[in-house]
Amino acid sequence: MIIKPRIRGFICTTAHPSGCAEHVNYQIQRVQNQGELTEGDFKNVLVLGCSGGYGLASRIVAGFGAQANTLGVSLEKEPSDKKTASAGWYNNKAFEAFASKEGLYAKTINGDAFSDDIRQQAIETIKNDLGPIDLVVYSLASPVRLHPKTEVLHRSSIKPLGDKVLEMKSVNVDKGEVTQVSLEPASKQEIDDTVAVMGGEDWEYWIAALKDENLLAQGCQTVAFTYIGSELTWPIYWDGTLGQAKMDLDRAQRAISESLSNLGGSARVAVLKAIVSQASAAIPVVPLYVALLFKVMKEVNNHEDCISHIHRLFSTQLIPGASQRLDESSRIRMDDQELTDDVQTEVRRRWELVETKSLAEYGDLEGFREDFLKIFGFGFGSVDYEQDVDPLGLSISEYPFG
Numbered sequence: 555m556i557i558k559p560r561i562r563g564f565i566c567t568t569a570h571p572s573g574c575a576e577h578v579n580y581q582i583q584r585v586q587n588q589g590e591l592t593e594g595d596f597k598n599v600l601v602l603g604c605s606g607g608y609g610l611a612s613r614i615v616a617g618f619g620a621q622a623n624t625l626g627v628s629l630e631k632e633p634s635d636k637k638t639a640s641a642g643w644y645n646n647k648a649f650e651a652f653a654s655k656e657g658l659y660a661k662t663i664n665g666d667a668f669s670d671d672i673r674q675q676a677i678e679t680i681k682n683d684l685g686p687i688d689l690v691v692y693s694l695a696s697p698v699r700l701h702p703k704t705e706v707l708h709r710s711s712i713k714p715l716g717d718k719v720l721e722m723k724s725v726n727v728d729k730g731e732v733t734q735v736s737l738e739p740a741s742k743q744e745i746d747d748t749v750a751v752m753g754g755e756d757w758e759y760w761i762a763a764l765k766d767e768n769l770l771a772q773g774c775q776t777v778a779f780t781y782i783g784s785e786l787t788w789p790i791y792w793d794g795t796l797g798q799a800k801m802d803l804d805r806a807q808r809a810i811s812e813s814l815s816n817l818g819g820s821a822r823v824a825v826l827k828a829i830v831s832q833a834s835a836a837i838p839v840v841p842l843y844v845a846l847l848f849k850v851m852k853e854v855n856n857h858e859d860c861i862s863h864i865h866r867l868f869s870t871q872l873i874p875g876a877s878q879r880l881d882e883s884s885r886i887r888m889d890d891q892e893l894t895d896d897v898q899t900e901v902r903r904r905w906e907l908v909e910t911k912s913l914a915e916y917g918d919l920e921g922f923r924e925d926f927l928k929i930f931g932f933g934f935g936s937v938d939y940e941q942d943v944d945p946l947g948l949s950i951s952e953y954p955f956g
Contacts, residue, residue, distance in 0.1 A: 555945050557638060559932045561728065564835040566641075566930040571633075571943060573931025574644035575651075580934075581611060581861040582618045582652055588862075590869040591619035598684045598771070600676070601626045601691045602667050602760060604649075605642025606929060607831045608779050609693030611864035613649060613660075616689065619868065623659035623684055627667045627676055629696075638945045641930045659683065667694055668756055670702045673763050680764075686771035687764060689872070692757045692778035695833045699751040702759070708750040712837050713740035714794045722789060723905065725842040727835070727926070730919055732910045735838045740795045752799035754778070754806020761810050761821070774819040775872060776810060778803050782825050782889065783843070784898050786905055790839045804883055811884075822878070824867060824886040829860050830925035843901070845917035846908065847892065850900045852918065856891045859925075863888065 560568045585591075599616040603609040604626030616622040626646060633639035646662040653660035661679060665672040680687060699708045714720040720737040740748075757778050764770050780800045783791050791797060803823050810821035828834065828844050835841060851857035858866065871878050871886050881887050891897070904916040913919055927933045 555636075555638075555943055556940065557943055557945065558939065559927055559930060564727070565832070566927070566932075568638045568930065569641035569644055570931035570937065570939065571638070571644045571945065572941075573928075573934050573937045573939075574641050575648035575931075576934045576937055577928055577931060578610070578614070578645055578648040578652060581614050584861050585615055585619045585865055588619075588865055588869075590865070591615070591873065593621040595620040595868075595873045596622040596689050598622065598680070598687045599624045599689045599691065600680070600687050600764075601693065603691075603693035603695060604628050604662065605630055605640075605645050607693070607695070607829065607833075607860060608826060608864055609691065610642075610645055610649070611861045612691045612693060612868070614861065615865050615868045616691075617649075617653055617658050617660060618656065619865065621658060622689075624653070624661075625676065625679055625684065626660070626662040627672060628662070628664065629666050630664050632664075633945045635946065644931065666700070667760075668696070668699045668702060673702075673760065677763060677767050677769065680769050681767070686769055686774070688771040688774050690761065690764070690770075690774070690776040692760070692776065694756065695831075696751060699756070701750065706750075708747040710748040710751040710799070711740055711744040711795050712790065713737060713744060714789055715740060715745070715798075720789055722839050723842055723908075724839050725845065725913070725919065727841050727919065727923065730910065730913060732842065732908055732913055737790060737838060745795050745798055748795040749799045749802050752796065753802030754804075754809075755802070757803070758806050758810060761813065765813065765817075770814070770817055770819060772817055772819075773874075774814065774817060776814075776819070776821045777824050777872065777886070778807065778821075779826055780823050780885070781828065783828060783840075784893060784901065786902065787840055787843050790837065796837070804885070807884065822880075822884070822886050824871070825881075825889050826867070827858065827863055827889045827892040829863070830922055830929070832929060835926055841922060842908070842917070843905070845913070845919045845922045846901050846904045847897070848921055849916065849918035850897050850904070851891065852921075854897065856894070856897070858891065
């Protein structure tokens with residue numbers, strides 16, 4: 555099968571197995587070249603939402619930076635002889651293959667991390683293969699959650715709060731057109747559902763289940779990822795339904811920290827920088843902000859890609875004995891470079907001026923598109939995209955790299 559990107563709106567419905575493997579390999583090489591972490595900084599690491607973005611980067615940094623054993627959980631679409639798998643499925647397979655080649659333990663559970671059944675499967679795997687976990691990374695991103703206790707299906711919404719329609723600038727990524735979007739305010743039910751999906755309750759369930767089984771090490775850490783962003787995106791993000799869910803993560807962090815106190819453990823919410831991801835591409839307004847932001851950060855030479863950002867998080871904030879940079883809500887602030895005064899002043903200036911005809915001057919939409927395609931394994935020079943490829947995947951020995 556010749557596999558090409560097939561894009562519908564903000565979703566790419568195909569993924570390239572060799573390209574996804576090259577994406578994983580590229581990030582592994584970056585971590586190994588950067589150094590700074592040492593074997594033993596982390597021993598047994600559980601990554602919830604391990605198949606892409608910051609979750610995959612965390613697994614790579616823990617595994618290939620600190621030689622940690624890693625167990626990952628994510629829900630991925632498997633391939634058939636006629637259809638490709640999800641990018642995350644290929645990423646997980648590639649990670650496991652590269653880890654095996656390096657003699658590292660890596661196992662992935664493919665299933666709904668919100669479910670009690672998958673939680674129990676992870677617990678049994680940890681008991682049989684690993685022993686107590688010293689780091690739990692919570693990086694789940696899903697639009698829906700079937701509640702394991704009530705069996706209610708909750709669907710999240712990306713909407714503003716209040717009683718007025720929100721009008722904001724945005725961009726049509728496919729056409730390269732700056733547009734105006736109108737966003738209806740959320741109902742109380744939509745707010746509650748979004749908190750149920752993206753808030754902190756499931757994080758609490760995981761930590762409680764691991765603790766009840768004595769599977770958390772003395773001094774264990776857990777970290778959940780969030781985004782706050784700048785005031786340009788707050789009307790649809792931090793001041794909207796998503797922000798309500800992210801605030802619930804703060805509530806959960808305090809509760810989990812209290813529950814871990816007798817182990818000398820800690821829970822933190824880490825505020826990360828904006829990146830191109832399947833999730834961020836789906837949020838109105840955000841792609842335009844990211845396109846402007848990336849161009850400004852590249853011009854002032856403080857841009858970080860996903861793997862570099864997570865490597866800095868682990869090496870400066872999560873390693874044992876690190877002096878953590880916390881805000882007034884006890885969050886780890888990793889968005890410092892995005893929110894510098896000079897960067898944000900320039901982004902705001904460009905936001906006011908940008909139109910379709912000046913988009914290439916003020917923003918890096920082409921870079922946004924390239925990063926988006928790489929999520930699905932497209933756009934790597936080392937991969938021959940005209941080659942006939944088995945969508946069921948390649949063995950590691952067949953990869954032309956690594």
